Amino acid sequence: VIKGIRFGTFFAALNPSYILTLLKVLRKERPELLHVSYPFAVFITKALTKILHKGIVVYEAHDVEVKRSREVILKDPSFSFLKKWISYVYTYITEKLACMFADYIITVSKEDADYFIKHFSVKKEKISVISTGTLVMDLEKYNKTKCREKLGLSKDSIIIVFHGAYKYYPNAEAIKLITNYIAPRIHEKFRDVLFVIAGKDVPKYEKEGIKFLGFVENLTELLVASDIAIVPILRGGGTRVKIMDYMSAGLPIVTTKKGVEGIEAENYKHAIIVETVDEELLRALELLIENDSERKRLGRNARKLAEEKYDWDKIGDELNKLYKSLIKEDINLDIRNYSGYKREVDF
Structure with a gap:
């Protein structure tokens, strides 16, 4: 929040705090791969990565945001007409840019992957389906x-x-x-x-x-x-x-x-x-x-x-295998401790 302005995930590309933090991480750590959840920060992340060094930017799509916006936001009576359409247009442009500029895309379902391929002209070899998962209850x-x-x-x-x-x-x-x-x-x-x-x-x-x-x-x-x-x-x-x-x-x-x-x-x-x-x-x-x-x-x-x-251990193995293939190095991720991939807001 800056002077009463709450940027949040939706306006991450305009958030000075996010941009400054990202710059610090890129300069200090020089990561080979950046995993970006949701489309709203993909373009700025790719732009800064390209300027500073050649890191791979992976866009993790929890869903097709523009499709969700059309089915949910445009139908939600709590939103004004103007707010609905500003949100929809902004989401469409942002998600299209994310699909264009991300080096790789992960979706949680085949339906979402097919949508990106058909409507945003994403190449099949640039996208993988890795489902979200669950902690199997004892x-x-x-x-x-x-x-x-x-x-x-x-x-x-x-x-x-x-x-x-x-x-x-x-x-x-x-x-x-x-x-x-x-x-x-x-x-x-x-x-x-x-x-x-x-x-x-x-x-x-x-x-x-x-x-x-x-x-x-x-x-x-x-x-x-x-x-x-x-x-x-x-x-x-x-x-x-x-x-x-x-x-x-x-x-x-x-x-x-x-x-x-x-x-x-x-x-x-x-x-x-x-x-x-x-x-x-x-x-x-x-x-x-x-x-x-x-x-x-x-x-x-x-x-x-x-x-x-759908057990998180199996989902983690899939993500590990994908990232190894992308950066050609031996990495190990504990997917169960990765909050960004652990669970959506309970939708």
């Missing part, structure tokens, strides 16, 4: 009954969970769908089902069939306390880390296609995947509510996928 440390007691949840209810930052529009939209459509319809048939919603800025209150917990310090306790996870997301970019959290916890998941986008989950093997929020989603929930063995089967398969494909 479930043996937790007791379901005790977790429910701690959170004030009934020991006899079938609990369906959703979590996410409330101020992020796709999450707010999903919570509204659960509150106004999904939970009331399910509660008509199943009085013992409780929907539990948690996350940053989620208001704390209760209504029939739904409990809003607000921010929960220990996510693992919440997931251990739950029986089913639901992800009625209709828009957004990148991959939903909440899906990986649910897989790691061994929860059966009902999700939209958008919710599971970028994750290699097979329908009715690792999750139940529906087109949108409609009767099909309700039927999927009813199936799991009535069928404990099906819940366990899907949960086991989901956790196995998390362990085999």
Whole structure:
């Protein structure tokens, strides 16, 4: 913040503090490779790197920002018309420049890589897909009954969970769908089902069939306390880390296609995947509510996928291998301690 101006990630290219810090690092350390998360600082990083020395600049795209801006920002009623379009145009230009000037690009999904190739003319040999990951939970440390007691949840209810930052529009939209459509319809048939919603800025209150917990310090306790996870997301970019959290916890998941986008989950093997929020989603929930063995089967398969494909150790090995090929040196990265790649804001 400089004289009341908050630059943040969005205006990193205009942030004097970022530029001065980058200059100091480039002059002192002369790094061979710079990993830049999000597109907004890629151009200035590449420009300064080119002036001072020949370092490789890697743009790590958590999602396609312009696509997310179109699906989220332009649809968010909390933004003014002018703010929406300024944001969209600025994002488009910045992301296009990032794709042009970065030496290499990492995306979290094949869908995002294909978008860059098609719409920003990125060469296939300049881009790799390395998914975000999850810390596979040690479930043996937790007791379901005790977790429910701690959170004030009934020991006899079938609990369906959703979590996410409330101020992020796709999450707010999903919570509204659960509150106004999904939970009331399910509660008509199943009085013992409780929907539990948690996350940053989620208001704390209760209504029939739904409990809003607000921010929960220990996510693992919440997931251990739950029986089913639901992800009625209709828009957004990148991959939903909440899906990986649910897989790691061994929860059966009902999700939209958008919710599971970028994750290699097979329908009715690792999750139940529906087109949108409609009767099909309700039927999927009813199936799991009535069928404990099906819940366990899907949960086991989901956790196995998390362990085999999305564990941070495996993601770290992929990133290590890529960087070795780029700088031709033996490097070792502990991906679990790299906060920039560890997790998006809970989108």
